[in-house]
Amino acid sequence: MKLKHLTAGLAALAVAAPLAVTTAQAYELTIPSLVYRTGPYAPGGIPFANGYADYFKLLEQRDGGINGATINFVECETAYNTQQGVECYENTKGQGDSGALVYQPLSTGITYQLIPKASVDEIPLFTMGYGRTSAANGKVFPWIFNFPGTYWDAASGMVNYAAAIEGGEDQLKGKTIALVYHNSAYGKEPIRTLEELASKHGFKLELLPVDHPGQEQKATWLQIRRMQPDWVLMWGWGVMNQVAVKEASSIRFPMDRFIGNWWAGSEHDVTPAGEGANGYLSATFHAPGADFPLHQEILEKVYDANMGAGERERVGEVLYNRGLVAAVWTVEAIRKAMEIKGSNEITGKDVREGLEALNVTEERLGELGLPNFTYPVTMSCAVHSDPGTVLIQQWDAAAGTWRVVASGIEPDRSVIMPLIEEDSAAYAAENNITPRDCN
Amino acid sequence: MEFLIETILSGLMAGVMYSLVALGFVLIFKASGIFNFAQGVMCLFAALTFAGIMEKTGLPWPIAFVMTIGVMVFVAWAVERFVLRHLVNQEPIILFMVTIGLAYVLEGVGDILWGSDVKVLDIGLPSGASDYMLDNFNIYVEKLEVFAALIAAVLVGFLAIFFQKTRIGRALRAVADDHQAALSVGISLQTIWVIVWSVAGFVALVAGTLWGAKSGVQFSLSLIALKALPVLILGGFTSIPGAIVGGLIIGVGEKLAEIYVGPIVGGAIENWFAYMLALAFLLVRPQGLFGERIIERV
Known part of the structure; x- marks a missing residue:
C-alpha cells in the first residue's frame, strides 16, 4: 500500500514539476x-x-x-x-x-x-x-x-538636394538627371516618382538599367560620358554599387554630383574605388x-x-x-x-x-x-x-568615413501621396481589400 | 565617330576580360572533356585566397600570389584524388554534375576561410582611365583592361606552346580524346588531371585578380562565369584562340547592342544579347568558330 502511494506520489511530482517550472519561467x-x-x-x-x-x-x-x-x-x-x-x-x-x-x-x-x-x-x-x-x-x-x-521619399529627397545645390527648384529646368538602376522590381521603384518630378520641374530624365549582378557596366558609363548628365542618381545593390562608383571615377564624372540611394551608400560600396570615390554622395535616414x-x-x-x-x-x-x-x-x-x-x-x-x-x-x-x-x-x-525626411552623406576617402552634408531634406509629398493612393487603391482592387476607415 | 571607336575599344577590352575566364573552361574541357561548372567559383576562390592571405598575414603580394598558386595546385590534387579518380570513364553529364557540387564546396570553404566581406585588392595594378587617350583623343580606355589584354596575350602564347610543343600538352590532348586509349598507351590520367586543373586554377587566379581589382573581391565574382559562357559557345569549347576571338566578338557585340539598340527596347540587353549572338553563330557553326568538329561512327 505504501509502495502504491509512493508510486502515485512520484508520478504526480513528475507531472507537476515541469508545470511548476513552466509557470515560473518568464514569457x-x-x-x-x-x-x-x-x-x-x-x-x-x-x-x-x-x-x-x-x-x-x-x-x-x-x-x-x-x-x-x-x-x-x-x-x-x-x-x-x-x-x-x-x-x-x-x-x-x-x-x-x-x-x-x-x-x-x-x-x-x-x-x-x-x-x-x-x-x-x-x-x-x-x-x-x-x-x-x-x-x-x-x-x-x-x-x-x-x-x-519610402523609395519615393528618397527619390524626391535626392532631387531636392540637387535642386538646393543648383540654387533652387527652378534651376532644375533644362537639366539632365540620369538614373542608373538595378534592373529589378527594387531598381525600378523610383522611376514613376522621378518621371512625375521631371515633368513638374522640367528636367530631362535618362533611364539606364543595369542587369544583375552589375559586374560589367561599361556600356552604361559610356552612355553617361556621352550624355554628360548634370546629376546621376543610383538605385543599386551589391557589386553593382562598387563597379558604378569605380566607373564614374574612371570617366571623371564629378562624384559630388553622383548620389546613391540608401542601399548604395555604405563603406564597402566605396572602398574598392579608393581615392576615386572621394566626394560620392548617398541618401540616408540616420547618422553614420x-x-x-x-x-x-x-x-x-x-x-x-x-x-x-x-x-x-x-x-x-x-x-x-x-x-x-x-x-x-x-x-x-x-x-x-x-x-x-x-x-x-x-x-x-x-x-x-x-x-x-x-x-x-x-x-x-x-x-x-x-x-x-x-x-x-x-x-x-x-x-x-x-x-520621409532624407539626409545626404558624403564619402571622405582620406579619412575613410561618411559625414552628413545635408539634413532635413523633405520629400515632395504633393507628388508622392497621390502616387501612393493610386498604387495602393490598385492593390486593394486586385486583392478585394476594403480599405480601413481610419486616420 | 569618336564615340563609336570608344565603344568598340571598350567592347574589345571587356571581351578580353571575358576571355580570361573562358580560358579556364577551355583548358579543362580540352584536356578532360569536362565542362567545369565550378570555373567561376575557382576564380572567386583563388582571388579570395590571394586577398585573404595578404589581409591576414600582411605578406607582400608576390609571396601571397605564389602561395595562392600552391593552394590552387592543392585544390587540383584534391579534386583528382577525391572526385575524378572515382569517375574515370563516366558519362560527361555525371562529371558535369560533380563540378556543380564542387562549385558549392569551394564557395563554402572560401566563405569559412576568408569571410564574405568585400576585399580590396590593392596590388598596384593600373586603374582608371588612360589620361593619354582621354586628353589627346578624347577616348576613354581603362588602363586595367589594357593591362588585362597584355596578360591575356602572354597567357595565350604560353598555353599555345604548352599544348602544341610539349609532351605533357600532347598527353593532355590524348586524354581529352579518349580516357581509355590514353591509359592504354601509358599516360597517367591522374597526373594529367592534376596538371590541367592546376593550370586552370592558375588561369582562374589571374582572371579573379583582374576582375577583383575592378570591383573588389567578393562572392559575386563567381557569376562572371555567366559572361564566359557565350564566349565558349561562340569560340568553341576546345580552342584557346577561340576563347580569345569569341571574347572579343561578344565584348564588342554586346556593347554596340546595349548602346545603339538598348535605348530603343528599354536597355539592359547586353547580357542576353551575348547569348543571342552566340546562338546565332551556333546555327551556322555548331562546333563554334574554332571548335573541333566531332564525327562519331556508329
Whole structure:
C-alpha cells in the first residue's frame, strides 16, 4: 500500500514539476531575424544583421529582456534568396510562447512574397525603407510598415538636394538627371516618382538599367560620358554599387554630383574605388559612426563580454547603424504593444498595434542613447511611413568615413501621396481589400 | 565617330576580360572533356585566397600570389584524388554534375576561410582611365583592361606552346580524346588531371585578380562565369584562340547592342544579347568558330 502511494506520489511530482517550472519561467518573445550572411550580397547583409542582433543582445545583458519578458532571438539565413526567405518565415513564425512578433524581411523580393502571408498569420512586417512603397498606406496594408521613408521619399529627397545645390527648384529646368538602376522590381521603384518630378520641374530624365549582378557596366558609363548628365542618381545593390562608383571615377564624372540611394551608400560600396570615390554622395535616414552613447554601451556590455555579433571595429558602419536603428524601433513598438495590452505576454497582433501607436520622439531617442541620430517617427492607422525626411552623406576617402552634408531634406509629398493612393487603391482592387476607415 | 571607336575599344577590352575566364573552361574541357561548372567559383576562390592571405598575414603580394598558386595546385590534387579518380570513364553529364557540387564546396570553404566581406585588392595594378587617350583623343580606355589584354596575350602564347610543343600538352590532348586509349598507351590520367586543373586554377587566379581589382573581391565574382559562357559557345569549347576571338566578338557585340539598340527596347540587353549572338553563330557553326568538329561512327 505504501509502495502504491509512493508510486502515485512520484508520478504526480513528475507531472507537476515541469508545470511548476513552466509557470515560473518568464514569457518568451520570439524575434526572428532573416539575415544573409552568405552569397553575393553578404557584404551588405552582415553589418545589418550584426547591428540588429547586438541591440537585442544588449537588452538581454543589461535588462534581462524587455519589460520582464525574455528574448528568443532566432537568426535564419536567406542568402538574399526569396524562396529561402519564405522558408525561414514558415519555420520561425510559430516559435516560442509569443510566435514571431515582427519580421524584417530585408529583401524586396521576400517582402512581396510575405505581404499576403503576414496578413493571414497576423504578424507585422517592418520593411524599413524598402519593399513595396505604397505599403505606406496603412488603410490598405494594415500589417506592413515601411517607415521612416519610402523609395519615393528618397527619390524626391535626392532631387531636392540637387535642386538646393543648383540654387533652387527652378534651376532644375533644362537639366539632365540620369538614373542608373538595378534592373529589378527594387531598381525600378523610383522611376514613376522621378518621371512625375521631371515633368513638374522640367528636367530631362535618362533611364539606364543595369542587369544583375552589375559586374560589367561599361556600356552604361559610356552612355553617361556621352550624355554628360548634370546629376546621376543610383538605385543599386551589391557589386553593382562598387563597379558604378569605380566607373564614374574612371570617366571623371564629378562624384559630388553622383548620389546613391540608401542601399548604395555604405563603406564597402566605396572602398574598392579608393581615392576615386572621394566626394560620392548617398541618401540616408540616420547618422553614420559610433559616436553615440548607445554604441559605447554596446561596446562595453556586449563586445567587452565577447558576445558581439561581428567585429568590434565595424560597430558604427552605415549598415550596422541601419540594423541597430531597425532593432531600436522594433523594440519601441514591442514596448508600446505591452503598454497597450497591459501585459508583457504579447503576440504579433499586439505588436502591429504597437507599431501603429509608435511615437519615438527626439527626447526618447536621447534616452535610448541615440541623440540626433535619426528623425522622430510617429505612426498611425493610416500612416505607416513617416516622416520621409532624407539626409545626404558624403564619402571622405582620406579619412575613410561618411559625414552628413545635408539634413532635413523633405520629400515632395504633393507628388508622392497621390502616387501612393493610386498604387495602393490598385492593390486593394486586385486583392478585394476594403480599405480601413481610419486616420 | 569618336564615340563609336570608344565603344568598340571598350567592347574589345571587356571581351578580353571575358576571355580570361573562358580560358579556364577551355583548358579543362580540352584536356578532360569536362565542362567545369565550378570555373567561376575557382576564380572567386583563388582571388579570395590571394586577398585573404595578404589581409591576414600582411605578406607582400608576390609571396601571397605564389602561395595562392600552391593552394590552387592543392585544390587540383584534391579534386583528382577525391572526385575524378572515382569517375574515370563516366558519362560527361555525371562529371558535369560533380563540378556543380564542387562549385558549392569551394564557395563554402572560401566563405569559412576568408569571410564574405568585400576585399580590396590593392596590388598596384593600373586603374582608371588612360589620361593619354582621354586628353589627346578624347577616348576613354581603362588602363586595367589594357593591362588585362597584355596578360591575356602572354597567357595565350604560353598555353599555345604548352599544348602544341610539349609532351605533357600532347598527353593532355590524348586524354581529352579518349580516357581509355590514353591509359592504354601509358599516360597517367591522374597526373594529367592534376596538371590541367592546376593550370586552370592558375588561369582562374589571374582572371579573379583582374576582375577583383575592378570591383573588389567578393562572392559575386563567381557569376562572371555567366559572361564566359557565350564566349565558349561562340569560340568553341576546345580552342584557346577561340576563347580569345569569341571574347572579343561578344565584348564588342554586346556593347554596340546595349548602346545603339538598348535605348530603343528599354536597355539592359547586353547580357542576353551575348547569348543571342552566340546562338546565332551556333546555327551556322555548331562546333563554334574554332571548335573541333566531332564525327562519331556508329
